[in-house]
Amino acid sequence: MKTKALYPGSFDPLTMGHLNIIRRAAKLYDELTIGVVSNPSKASMFTLEEREEMLKDALRDLPNVKVDHFSGLLADYVNRMGFDVVVRGLRATTDFEYEIQMAQMNARLFNESVETVFLMTDPQYSFISSSVVKEVHTLGGCIDGLVPDEILKRMVK
Numbered sequence: 001m002k003t004k005a006l007y008p009g010s011f012d013p014l015t016m017g018h019l020n021i022i023r024r025a026a027k028l029y030d031e032l033t034i035g036v037v038s039n040p041s042k043a044s045m046f047t048l049e050e051r052e053e054m055l056k057d058a059l060r061d062l063p064n065v066k067v068d069h070f071s072g073l074l075a076d077y078v079n080r081m082g083f084d085v086v087v088r089g090l091r092a093t094t095d096f097e098y099e100i101q102m103a104q105m106n107a108r109l110f111n112e113s114v115e116t117v118f119l120m121t122d123p124q125y126s127f128i129s130s131s132v133v134k135e136v137h138t139l140g141g142c143i144d145g146l147v148p149d150e151i152l153k154r155m156v157k
């Protein structure tokens with residue numbers, strides 16, 4: 001049976017850290033869906049449509065990866081779509097506190113067989129987050145190599 005994995009997140013914007021997790025997860029599972037969260041009450045740099053478009057562009061070479069979006073509870077989306085695994089990336093101990101809370105809460109809400117699986121971020125990307133990249137760029141700092149080139153072009157626009 002095929003294992004269907006989901007990598008959920010805001011991806012505002014997609015970073016090299018996300019890409020690293022996606023490429024590694026795509027090797028581990030038969031099908032990987034990138035689930036972009038739609039949260040209209042949260043201010044974002046890019047719209048949901050732009051975030052999905054940027055992901056599709058960046059992941060064109062990965063045949064078993066597709067891009068989708070969801071709103072509301074992650075667990076409802078996971079149960080409805082029949083995912084087996086939810087992938088999250090872990091950078092540092094600071095991520096761990098938030099992630100364990102989310103994983104344990106979701107474990108109560110997921111269908112019985114669904115697991116959250118953590119991949120350790122490659123050390124070269126451990127300091128990167130969408131928010132730090134946005135802040136540095138907005139204040140005029142260089143973020144070359146921290147997001148895909150196409151995304152940097154859109155951020156400059």
Ligand code: PNS
Nearest residue numbers: 008009010011037072073074075102105
């Ligand atoms: O990239 P992010 O912002 O760290 O992703 C967080 C995300 C989207 C996975 C998380 O906020 C989420 O699952 N949101 C959907 C709402 C939800 O299910 N909340 C309860 C989590 S226990």
